[in-house]
Amino acid sequence: MPTSSGTVVGEEAGHASSTRPPLASRLGVLLFSIGVMLAIYTGWQNRTTSLMTAESGAGYALGILGSVLMLVLLLYPLRKRARFMRNLGPIKYWFRTHMILGVVGPVCVLFHASFQWGSLNSNVALVCMLLVAGSGLIGRYIYTRIHFGLYGSKASLPVLTQHAMETWEQLAASTDLPPELTQRLQRLEQAALIPLRGLLHGAARAAGFGIAVPWHELRARLALRRHLQHGAAAVLDRQRKKQLYRHTRRYVSDYIATIRKIAVLGFYERLFALWHVLHMPLFLMMLITGIVHVVFVHMY
Numbered sequence: 001m002p003t004s005s006g007t008v009v010g011e012e013a014g015h016a017s018s019t020r021p022p023l024a025s026r027l028g029v030l031l032f033s034i035g036v037m038l039a040i041y042t043g044w045q046n047r048t049t050s051l052m053t054a055e056s057g058a059g060y061a062l063g064i065l066g067s068v069l070m071l072v073l074l075l076y077p078l079r080k081r082a083r084f085m086r087n088l089g090p091i092k093y094w095f096r097t098h099m100i101l102g103v104v105g106p107v108c109v110l111f112h113a114s115f116q117w118g119s120l121n122s123n124v125a126l127v128c129m130l131l132v133a134g135s136g137l138i139g140r141y142i143y144t145r146i147h148f149g150l151y152g153s154k155a156s157l158p159v160l161t162q163h164a165m166e167t168w169e170q171l172a173a174s175t176d177l178p179p180e181l182t183q184r185l186q187r188l189e190q191a192a193l194i195p196l197r198g199l200l201h202g203a204a205r206a207a208g209f210g211i212a213v214p215w216h217e218l219r220a221r222l223a224l225r226r227h228l229q230h231g232a233a234a235v236l237d238r239q240r241k242k243q244l245y246r247h248t249r250r251y252v253s254d255y256i257a258t259i260r261k262i263a264v265l266g267f268y269e270r271l272f273a274l275w276h277v278l279h280m281p282l283f284l285m286m287l288i289t290g291i292v293h294v295v296f297v298h299m300y
């Protein structure tokens with residue numbers, strides 16, 4: 001309930017830690033992705049007119065650079081496991097570097113290949129590399145579903161449930177919630193808590209929540225707006241109403257995001273385990289075919 005002075009209870013306590021990455025980080029990813037897509041597009045458009053060759057000059061250097069970058073990115077799994085690397089900086093920086101090099105390295109190799117097919121051994125190496133990089137991107141997506149962001153700790157059901165409860169308490173303390181909103185959030189929570197029956201059920205749930213969540217968010221915001229216009233908070237001045245709306249909306253979004261994570265956690269955990277099983281052989285295939293390619297081109 002808003003107090004008579006319109007102070008938002010819980011505001012002083014600070015906002016609950018959000019499961020979304022910070023804006024600067026999302027902006028960085030967006031700019032990086034745009035840069036990479038532009039580079040690929042330009043390379044693809046000029047593939048027939050490019051003067052670059054894989055055998056010499058800049059084309060050759062890009063092949064070496066791409067390969068070296070892909071070797072350097074292996075320092076991340078090493079940093080995760082090797083005891084002697086334990087003190088070499090926070091793991092999140094290694095992980096970020098891994099992902100950046102995992103994209104930049106293959107892009108260098110695409111330029112090395114002039115975006116065209118070549119001999120059989122180079123084609124096999126190229127396909128394996130693209131499969132590994134593609135698999136990495138899929139792994140990144142699954143990873144964010146079972147962690148708090150890309151660089152946060154591993155999510156677990158007890159931690160998520162605790163977070164949802166705390167967010168709910170802060171939400172309920174910030175203003176009197178319209179019954180429509182409370183019922184909507186309760187229904188969502190009940191759907192999230194139904195035990196999963198296998199991978200297919202998990203996939204259906206992930207897709208269902210993916211579609212339903214933006215809709216629920218929209219309806220929740222509309223209900224909140226209506227409530228602030230006509231409910232108990234209607235007596236507050238415009239500025240306070242705006243502040244209260246923004247504050248409560250953030251808690252609602254955070255609550256819904258947490259409920260969504262709870263709903264699909266088990267599914268994505270199993271998927272990530274399967275992904276690991278697939279990623280490693282793909283990586284080994286890439287390594288072997290890459291070595292074969294380098295040996296062949298220098299022998300014949």
Ligand code: HEM
Nearest residue numbers: 070077099102103106129132133136137139140143276283
């Ligand atoms: C050719 C490029 C790449 C290679 C050779 C490669 C190789 C590897 C290897 C060897 C692992 C360790 C697996 C393990 O710990 O069991 C790994 C993990 C991972 N990679 Fe890559 N990767 C590449 C590109 C990418 C890209 C482009 C991304 C995402 C943008 C990515 C995301 C990940 C993720 C999320 C993990 C799992 C991290 C974890 O469990 O701690 N990788 N990669």
